[in-house]
Amino acid sequence: MLNDVVVAGFVLFFPNYSSFLSKPGFYIEDIFVREPYRRKGFGSMLLTAVAKQAVKMGYGRVEWVVLDWNVNAIKFYEQMGAQILQEWRVCRLTGDALEAFDQNESLKLLRMMFKRLKIASKVLREMISDLYDEIRERCVIQN
Numbered sequence: 001m002l003n004d005v006v007v008a009g010f011v012l013f014f015p016n017y018s019s020f021l022s023k024p025g026f027y028i029e030d031i032f033v034r035e036p037y038r039r040k041g042f043g044s045m046l047l048t049a050v051a052k053q054a055v056k057m058g059y060g061r062v063e064w065v066v067l068d069w070n071v072n073a074i075k076f077y078e079q080m081g082a083q084i085l086q087e088w089r090v091c092r093l094t095g096d097a098l099e100a101f102d103q104n105e106s107l108k109l110l111r112m113m114f115k116r117l118k119i120a121s122k123v124l125r126e127m128i129s130d131l132y133d134e135i136r137e138r139c140v141i142q143n
């Protein structure tokens, strides 16, 4: 409750751009209606407001993602006329994988050198092993 106003839900969205359509669009990060207020038309109201704004601004599409187990949300979206695109996969860089991009150049260089050293030592080990086999073969022949 905020100044006698009850917040029943929210939709968080922001503009993005489709190079395929050559047009901007909206990306919905989250849509949420508090439990006691569900199935009363608030979700539809929120999604409709975003879609209407997109049309008004000449945008090409409104997009978002939904988890495959969230069957209620999927039913809601389908009822709103949205397509659920099965062939798209979400890619994410986060945690250590993301932080790795902040490593300084010398650390990156060190990692690269270490990688190359590992490869070189593997090749060297294989060469020594081949050489050892050859020497053994010659010793057997000579004996």
Ligand SMILES: CC(C)(COP(=O)(O)OP(=O)(O)OC[C@H]1O[C@@H](n2cnc3c(N)ncnc32)[C@H](O)[C@@H]1OP(=O)(O)O)[C@@H](O)C(=O)NCCC(=O)NCCS
Residues within 6 Å of the ligand: 030, 031, 032, 033, 034, 037, 038, 039, 040, 041, 042, 043, 044, 045, 065, 066, 067, 070, 071, 072, 073, 075, 076, 077, 079
């Ligand atoms: C998904 C969500 C936003 C829907 O909000 P809502 O206010 O309940 O939706 P509406 O009342 O506008 O529903 C419109 C229609 O969608 C369909 N629908 C909505 N919820 C549904 C459910 N749980 N099961 C089946 N159909 C559903 C119905 O056809 C419904 O019309 P009806 O009530 O006349 O049958 C809400 O359930 C929610 O906040 N869920 C938790 C958060 C979440 O999962 N967000 C989506 C993240 S991707």
